[in-house]
Every structure is written in C-alpha cells, then in structure tokens.
Amino acid sequence: MSSRPHTLFRPCIDLHEGKVKQIVGSTLSEGSAGVSPVPDLKTNFVSDKPARWFAELYKKDALSGGHVIMLGKGNDTAAREALAAYPGGLQVGGGINPGNARLWLDHGATHVIVTSWLFDGCAKFQQSKLEDMVKAAGVERLVIDLSCKATRDGWVVAMNCWQTLTDLFVDKDLLARLAPFCDEFLIHAVDVEGKCQGIDEALVRCLGVWCDKPVTYAGGARDLNDLARVQQLSAGKVDVTIGSALDVFGGETSYKDCVAFNRRS
Numbered sequence: 001m002s003s004r005p006h007t008l009f010r011p012c013i014d015l016h017e018g019k020v021k022q023i024v025g026s027t028l029s030e031g032s033a034g035v036s037p038v039p040d041l042k043t044n045f046v047s048d049k050p051a052r053w054f055a056e057l058y059k060k061d062a063l064s065g066g067h068v069i070m071l072g073k074g075n076d077t078a079a080r081e082a083l084a085a086y087p088g089g090l091q092v093g094g095g096i097n098p099g100n101a102r103l104w105l106d107h108g109a110t111h112v113i114v115t116s117w118l119f120d121g122c123a124k125f126q127q128s129k130l131e132d133m134v135k136a137a138g139v140e141r142l143v144i145d146l147s148c149k150a151t152r153d154g155w156v157v158a159m160n161c162w163q164t165l166t167d168l169f170v171d172k173d174l175l176a177r178l179a180p181f182c183d184e185f186l187i188h189a190v191d192v193e194g195k196c197q198g199i200d201e202a203l204v205r206c207l208g209v210w211c212d213k214p215v216t217y218a219g220g221a222r223d224l225n226d227l228a229r230v231q232q233l234s235a236g237k238v239d240v241t242i243g244s245a246l247d248v249f250g251g252e253t254s255y256k257d258c259v260a261f262n263r264r265s
Contacts, residue, residue, distance in 0.1 A: 070094030208234025
C-alpha cells in the first residue's frame with residue numbers, strides 16, 4: 001500500500017484519430033474507436049494542440065503518473081511524440097499486448113496499461129494472458145485498467161470500448177487476486193466518464209478500502225471539490241484523473257489549480 005496519505009491529481013492525454021480529444025466514454029463503440037466517426041459518438045473537446053504539447057505541459061509542472069490512452073487506430077504517432085516529450089513521465093494504454101509492450105516501454109512509457117487483451121473472444125478473463133503480460137512488461141511496469149460498469153449487483157469490468165461486460169466482478173477479492181501481477185490499478189467509472197457530473201462516490205469509497213496497490217480513479221470529476229471529496233472518501237489512497245472539466249480541455253476547472261492542489265499535498 002502506498003504510504004502517501006494524500007490524493008493527487010493525475011493528468012491524461014486521450015487520443016482518437018491521432019488528435020487529443022475528450023469523449024463521453026459510454027458513447028464509444030468498436031466502430032467509433034477506429035478511424036471513422038460514427039453518429040452516436042459524443043465528443044466534448046477536440047484540441048488544436050498536438051499530444052506532445054500536453055506532455056510538455058505535464059513535464060513542466062512535474063506531474064507524474066499520467067496516462068496516454070489510444071482509443072482505436074491511428075494514434076501511434078501521437079502517442080510516441082507524447083512519450084518522447086516526457087520520457088519517464090507517462091503511462092500508455094490502448095491495444096497493449098505482450099507483442100508490443102516492450103516497444104512502448106522503450107519509447108519512454110513508465111508503464112503499459114492493459115484491459116481488453118486479458119479477455120478471450122467471449123469476454124472471459126484469461127489468467128494465462130495476464131501472466132504473458134507480466135513476462136513481457138514486468139510486474140513493476142504493468143498497470144491493470146478495470147473499467148467498471150455499474151450493475152444492480154455491483155460493478156462489472158467492461159471491455160471493447162466499454163461496450164462488452166466481462167465475467168469479472170469488481171470487489172476486494174478481485175483486486176487482491178490481481179494485485180501481485182501489477183504495479184498499479186487504473187479504474188474507469190464507465191457510467192460517469194466524460195460527463196462532468198460528479199464522481200462515483202460509492203466506487204471511490206470501496207477502492208479506498210479494497211486496494212493495496214496505488215490506484216487512479218477516472219470518471220466524472222468536475223473540480224477541486226471532487227479532488228477533496230476523493231481524498232475524504234478514500235483516506236487519500238486513491239488518485240484522480242480530471243479530463244473534460246479542465247480548462248486545457250475546454251472545461252471550466254483550472255488546470256493550474258489542480259497542479260497547486262498536488263503541491264499543497
């Protein structure tokens with residue numbers, strides 16, 4: 001368990017069709033994650049700045065542990081440019097597998113992030129695939145992304161751009177089972193991702209109790225009050241990514257204030 005007692009803001013760079021975008025996660029589909037747009041895809045923001053601009057900003061402000069997520073094809077070049085601008089400062093995810101994990105680490109990523117590859121075509125978790133990822137990347141450089149979809153009985157991991165429910169229920173036992181195979185967890189709250197309507201407080205509270213590894217929560221965070229709320233709910237054990245709400249992504253929350261929040265912590 002991390003000895004650090006304070007929640008931190010962690011930055012992100014979400015890439016779609018080679019551009020930095022903020023997308024409502026629940027509107028993604030396998031089609032919309034490709035190179036052609038689909039009518040139901042809801043985009044909050046498309047930047048006129050390249051991915052490397054954001055990476056340079058995060059480097060200047062000494063923000064660590066941020067993630068670059070490639071949503072579909074056509075994002076490799078932008079991701080490599082971001083990693084080159086801030087080597088040793090960013091994690092990378094999206095289409096990661098044992099065959100390319102080492103390549104992304106060599107490009108400067110601190111960690112590779114994996115989700116969908118851990119499941120078979122029937123959305124069944126495959127322990128052998130996780131073990132292959134560990135062999136390729138190493139436990140200390142692997143992040144497991146559990147994208148949580150709320151159901152009547154709790155949270156279920158979703159894959160394939162969050163459209164397919166898997167056989168994994170998110171609870172203390174699951175996190176304890178997976179913890180020996182990764183360095184961190186990244187937890188997306190699918191139902192609130194990109195909506196800027198507030199965090200999933202119940203999930204954050206549970207993560208603070210369940211996780212014995214560093215964990216970053218992403219989904220719905222609006223402002224500094226949500227950072228403080230995560231601090232309270234998780235006793236400082238859970239970090240937070242803010243995306244669409246930030247002014248650098250077209251929102252109203254000051255990025256500089258989030259940086260200041262980390263410095264105070």
